[in-house]
Amino acid sequence: MRGVDVAHRLRGEGYRLTPQRQLIWDTLRRASRHLTAEEIHDEVSKIVPDFNVASVYRTLTLLSELQLVKEIRLGDGKGHWEVAHPDDEFHLRCRMCGSVTHHTGGLVEQIRVHLSDGHGFTTESVDLVVHGICADCHDGSAAHEADR
Amino acid sequence: MRGVDVAHRLRGEGYRLTPQRQLIWDTLRRASRHLTAEEIHDEVSKIVPDFNVASVYRTLTLLSELQLVKEIRLGDGKGHWEVAHPDDEFHLRCRMCGSVTHHTGGLVEQIRVHLSDGHGFTTESVDLVVHGICADCHDGSAAHEADR
DNA sequence: GTATATGCAAAGTCTTTGCATCGTT
DNA sequence: AACGATGCAAAGACTTTGCATATAC
Numbered sequence: 149m150r151g152v153d154v155a156h157r158l159r160g161e162g163y164r165l166t167p168q169r170q171l172i173w174d175t176l177r178r179a180s181r182h183l184t185a186e187e188i189h190d191e192v193s194k195i196v197p198d199f200n201v202a203s204v205y206r207t208l209t210l211l212s213e214l215q216l217v218k219e220i221r222l223g224d225g226k227g228h229w230e231v232a233h234p235d236d237e238f239h240l241r242c243r244m245c246g247s248v249t250h251h252t253g254g255l256v257e258q259i260r261v262h263l264s265d266g267h268g269f270t271t272e273s274v275d276l277v278v279h280g281i282c283a284d285c286h287d288g289s290a291a292h293e294a295d296r
Numbered sequence: 297m298r299g300v301d302v303a304h305r306l307r308g309e310g311y312r313l314t315p316q317r318q319l320i321w322d323t324l325r326r327a328s329r330h331l332t333a334e335e336i337h338d339e340v341s342k343i344v345p346d347f348n349v350a351s352v353y354r355t356l357t358l359l360s361e362l363q364l365v366k367e368i369r370l371g372d373g374k375g376h377w378e379v380a381h382p383d384d385e386f387h388l389r390c391r392m393c394g395s396v397t398h399h400t401g402g403l404v405e406q407i408r409v410h411l412s413d414g415h416g417f418t419t420e421s422v423d424l425v426v427h428g429i430c431a432d433c434h435d436g437s438a439a440h441e442a443d444r
Numbered sequence: 445g446t447a448t449a450t451g452c453a454a455a456g457t458c459t460t461t462g463c464a465t466c467g468t469t
Numbered sequence: 470a471a472c473g474a475t476g477c478a479a480a481g482a483c484t485t486t487g488c489a490t491a492t493a494c
Contacts, residue, residue: 159494162448163448163449164447164448164449164492164493164494165493165494166448166449166450166492166493168449168450169449184483185483185484186483198450198451198452199450199451200450200451200452201483201484202450202451202452202453202484202485202486203449203450203451205483205484205485206449206450206485207449209485221369223423225458225459225482225483226482226483227483227484240411240415240417242417243420251411251415253410253414255406255407255410258403258406259403259424259426262401262403263388263399263426263428266401267388267399267431268430268431268434268435269388269390269426269428269429269430269431270428270429270434271426271427271428272391272427272428272429273426273427273428274424274425274426274427275371275423275424275425275426275427276407276422276423276424277422277423278407278411278417278419278421278422278423279419279420279421279422279423280411280417280418280419280420280421281417281418281420282416282417283415283416283417286416286418287416307469310473311473311474312467312468312469312472312473312474313468313469314467314468314473314474314475316474316475317474332458333458333459334458346475346476346477347475347476348475348476348477349458349459350459350460350461350475350476350477350478351474351475351476353458353459353460354460354474354475355474357460373457373458373484374457374458375458375459
């Protein structure tokens with residue numbers, strides 16, 4: 149992570165580094181959230197006026213083939229994108245505030261080992277999104293929707 | 297699983313049991329795979345000639361609100377549906393043969409506990425799909441890739 | 445200079461919705 | 470008989486694709 153050199157990765161595979169691609173990458177790197185194609189488009193459009201959504205999709209597809217970015221589905225019907233991170237991270241989504249945070253902690257590795265040892269299943273990737281209520285929304289708000 | 301009485305569940309909530317709804321339910325109960333809306337439509341159409349996909353979607357939405365069925369996203373852009381099962385099950389998807397199997401084993405419960413204890417996150421639902429190679433495709437020789 | 449990327453517009457998928465009619469309760 | 474459910478068609482939301490032009494190398 150840290151200093152991934154997109155330019156080098158792209159050119160190394162015979163692709164070109166265009167301003168649009170660089171800007172999409174920069175936008176994802178800077179983002180604190182998981183952006184949709186449209187959000188990326190809006191952001192880059194501030195700099196490239198005629199920027200087109202189709203280019204966002206084409207670039208995201210390319211970058212994901214190079215394993216530089218990753219798409220996650222959060223259950224709202226749209227794709228959300230982030231800079232690729234180690235595979236043993238997953239997402240916690242709070243249904244109150246809508247926040248999506250990363251979580252690491254060996255759980256994914258545990259799954260991997262468990263499946264391999266006991267069931268001969270070789271894990272390639274783990275799509276794990278946990279929906280629930282985050283700590284903040286828990287104590288911060290007695291008056292929210294469900295107390296259960 | 298067990299004898300869930302759709303008729304009763306529906307009527308109990310003020311909904312009607314129509315032949316279409318019953319057939320959709322039966323189709324899901326009998327299915328060995330996770331069906332798409334279109335597959336359900338095709339199946340029920342054998343019996344109800346003018347059956348419409350819109351009704352499939354409307355019924356699936358209703359049944360999922362009643363927690364009788366559940367949608368899973370397997371990464372192919374379509375929704376796949378199954379009869380609802382205990383929440384601590386998840387799916388293993390083989391990228392060779394395309395099979396999707398259920399897996400139970402306390403892992404989801406572990407996640408739940410881990411997040412609750414250490415991070416104050418209350419889990420409501422866990423979306424977990426593990427992609428990889430199943431045992432069969434592993435030892436059954438490497439020539440499966442072409443099918444699907 | 446040449447092949448790749450882009451913008452634009454149109455098409456594709458999957459899913460949802462409006463409305464008149466049908467059918468369960 | 471009443472009101473929810475269905476069929477049909479059209480619209481929606483998100484994503485992909487064809488093609489002429491622009492541009493990175």
